[in-house]
Amino acid sequence: MAIVSRGFQGRRRPSDHRLPPGQYEVHDFPVLSAGPTPRVGRDIWEFTIVTEAGVRHSWSWPQLMALPAEDAVVDLHCVTKWSKFETRWRGVSLDTLLADVETEADYALVHSYGGYTTNLPLADLMDGQAWVAFHYDGEDLDPEHGGPARLLVPHLYLWKSAKWVRGIQLLLQDEPGFWESAGYHDYGDPWREQRYQGD
């Protein structure tokens, strides 16, 4: 569950920590990769939402920085079974980015620089559940962790929080992403331990 605040006032006590089934806690920040790391300069970086009608809403890096940002303190749950508590991020809410987007879509396919994709219901990107995050722990997000910006959807397994996010394709029908087309669960709720297809 995300806690959003302007000044981290919402930080939880360690005793509030809960591990989803099958997970263990880590204190470092493991890096998992399915390929080489894209180095995307902020001068060429762009984030685009494409509707099912083909209408494009794009933001350059300066345009993203001009939007209202939020601080979020969230727990991360990786499908490889590690969880990391109270990670601190700053980013722009998808509610802000989707505010002027007219769509009838129910599904989203997230695209990353480097070709990675992941799918999720559009509803899971709304109502304060997701951000395009560009700061981690008060610093610019390292490329190894998805910088300059990554999607952050902490209520789902971390493979849904696409590193090096490039854009979101809004779809009327669900379309599996990179891991979802290779055995991983279509939705990926850590609290229901939805790791693999059929879970």
Add this chain to the structure above:
Amino acid sequence: MSQVTQTTQLFPHELDVPYVEGDHEDGNALAGPLSEIFTVDVTSAEGRCVGCGVTGPVARLHVYGPGPGLVARCPDCGEVVLRLVRGGGAAWLDLRGVVSLRIGLGE
């Protein structure tokens, strides 16, 4: 304020960016995981990449992982050649990046 535009390319520059090689192993790292599925050593097989047409042994691929799964990429063009996910009592094997494999079987 966003810019609303129309274009034929869905996400320009999605792949056209500089890359830094991350930690990866060569294709010999596939030998153990693939031995659960095949009775022959597939790492010595010769394959042709769908992306660039180059042929070479599976052992020459660049393998990332192991989690969430093994991803083997062409060392020449970087395209995904093979993916292997193991879990939940099953294996998922994706060979979409291989035109064909020549597997030596002897006479």
